[in-house]
Amino acid sequence: MVPVELAGTVKALVLIGGFGTRLRPITYTVPKQLIPLAGKPLLYHVFDLIPRDVEEVVLATGYKAEVIDAYVRSHPTPWPVRTVAESEPLGTGGGMKNAGAGMSDPFYLLNSDVVTSGDLTELLALHRRRSGVGTMALAEVEDTRPYGVAALGTDDRIDAFVEKPEPKDAPSHWINAGFAVWAGSVLDRIPPGRAVSFEREVIPELLPLGMYAFRLHKYWEDAGTPERMLRSQQLLFGDGRGGPGGVPAGALGTGPVAAAPGVRAEGASFGPFVTLGEDVTVERGAHVENSILMAGTHVEKEAMVVSSLLGPKVRVRAGHRVSGQTLGEGVEA
Ligand code: GDD
Ligand code: MG
Numbered sequence: 363m364v365p366v367e368l369a370g371t372v373k374a375l376v377l378i379g380g381f382g383t384r385l386r387p388i389t390y391t392v393p394k395q396l397i398p399l400a401g402k403p404l405l406y407h408v409f410d411l412i413p414r415d416v417e418e419v420v421l422a423t424g425y426k427a428e429v430i431d432a433y434v435r436s437h438p439t440p441w442p443v444r445t446v447a448e449s450e451p452l453g454t455g456g457g458m459k460n461a462g463a464g465m466s467d468p469f470y471l472l473n474s475d476v477v478t479s480g481d482l483t484e485l486l487a488l489h490r491r492r493s494g495v496g497t498m499a500l501a502e503v504e505d506t507r508p509y510g511v512a513a514l515g516t517d518d519r520i521d522a523f524v525e526k527p528e529p530k531d532a533p534s535h536w537i538n539a540g541f542a543v544w545a546g547s548v549l550d551r552i553p554p555g556r557a558v559s560f561e562r563e564v565i566p567e568l569l570p571l572g573m574y575a576f577r578l579h580k581y582w583e584d585a586g587t588p589e590r591m592l593r594s595q596q597l598l599f600g601d602g603r604g605g606p607g608g609v610p611a612g613a614l615g616t617g618p619v620a621a622a623p624g625v626r627a628e629g630a631s632f633g634p635f636v637t638l639g640e641d642v643t644v645e646r647g648a649h650v651e652n653s654i655l656m657a658g659t660h661v662e663k664e665a666m667v668v669s670s671l672l673g674p675k676v677r678v679r680a681g682h683r684v685s686g687q688t689l690g691e692g693v694e695a
Contacts, residue, residue, distance in 0.1 A: 371417040372486065372543075374470040376408065379424025379448055379457050384587045387690030388673040392656070393426040395474045396433055397591065397671070398637050399654055400598035401605015401620025404585055405430070406437070407598060408474050411541070413483050414440045416470070422461035424448040455558030459549060467546030476540040477594035479580035479601060489543040494519075494572030496548065499539040501582035508584070509537035510561045518575040525561040536575065539582050588671050588688045592652055596635050607638070622657070630661075639674070648678075656691075 382394030389397075395405035412419060419441050423430050427447035434443050446461035458471065468489060470482060480499050489497035498520065500512055506529065513522035513533035522533055538561065548568060552558055565573075581601070585594040598604060599618040607621030612628035619632050624641035633651025638644070642655045645663040652669045655661070659672045662680040670684050673691040678684055684695050 371415060371466070372469055373466040374412050374416050374419045374472060375458060375461060375465060376405075376419060376421050376472045376474050377454055377457050378405070378421050378430060378474040379427075379451060380474075381425045381451075382586070385591070385671070385688065387693075388656075388671060388688060391691040392673060393430055394586065395430060397654065398605075398620075398622075398639055398656065399477075399585065399591055399595040400603060400618075401607060401622075401637055403433070404477075404591075404594075405434075405474055407477055407594075407603070408472060409439060410603070411472065411476070411478065411480065411482055412441070412470065416441050417466065419443045420461050420465070421445040421474075422448070422457035424451050424457065451557060453557040453559045455552045455560035455564050456556060458560060459552040459554055459558065462549040462552075465546055465549060468543050469546060471542050471544055473540035473584075475585045476582070477585050477597055478539065478541075478578060478582040480539065480541065480576075480578045480582065482541065485541070485576045486543050488574070488576050492517075492572070492574040494574045495568050496542055496544045496573045497576050498542040498573060499576045499578055500536040501539040501578045502535050503537055503582075504535065506532045506535055506537055510565070512536050512538065512575060514575055518577065520569060520573040520575055523561070523565050523569065523573075525559070525565075536577070539578055540584060591654070591671065592635070592669060595637065595654065596652075599635055605637070610638070610644075613644070633668075645680075 382389030396403045431445045510525040511532045512520045515521040581597045583594040585591040604618050605620035609617045609619045610627035613630045615632035619636045621638040622640040625638045627644040629646030630644035631649045635652045637654045639657035642659050644661045647664040648661045650667045653667050655672045656674040658675040661678045664681045665678045666683045668685045671688045675692045676689045677694045
């Protein structure tokens, strides 16, 4: 057996081609992965999970591929990044197949919306000890409906896997956390040239080859809806992974707040868990908490923004209250 230390470097494949439907209308103009939370885009929090010693990171892109490509090119990463865009949506499996040429054996697979303290190096070490075809990180959640659910057997072998089952059909509360290590050979099992759901079509066929669970015991969230994105932001700030900036000069409140360059907020006040994008203005007497305000957004005096996601260049009129809302680029509220 090859000792773990000599086993060669691995690559990472990141699935990033979804439409971000549940974050519309913001995702009509900004891809989900570039929405900033706790001071930086979701994608860069996912990048933080990828060990520095990986050989290459391949992004399987689709929707708004050029925007993501341009952003990644102008923001440095610890490893080389290559993007492979789909001309039509191929689903998770189709995206893996399309971008999988030259992939390592094994390789990391990550969804681009996971926020977690999970350790990919430990995941890889477990995969090598188990010698199965794949080792999947699993998180324990109350409501399994939006996720893929695993049934666990002896030695944490995954005996069954059902994508987004009805609660009565869910075999456990342990769900696919959206990152895993797979043997290179799984790519050969994905049919080429058409849309394929990896979770629905391929994983069930891989089960007999041996799939194992890597159980997460700290925090995990999928940032794919407004509520979950704000919860993810709280988790990141709580874990000390919030970006720089702090409460803007001349403003009240203790934060945590992450503020990009060009923010102006003299005389405004902030509750906890706020991201302010570039050139955001919050006028005197306005209050913002538990929210994300993207670049160029302007909150006028005495207005209030609570538990909301505001896209770029949104304007909140003086004295108005925005609570629990998701507003797309350029909207006036
Ligand atoms: N390249 C490509 N092409 N990527 C895609 C496509 C596509 O057609 N469709 C979706 N993706 C990407 C998304 O951008 C995202 O990063 C990832 O694949 C998963 O898609 P989501 O739309 O976020 O899936 P989900 O959250 O409903 O379910 C998935 O994640 C859950 C954990 O968060 C599944 O893997 C579940 O089994 C899992 O529990
Ligand atoms: Mg998701």
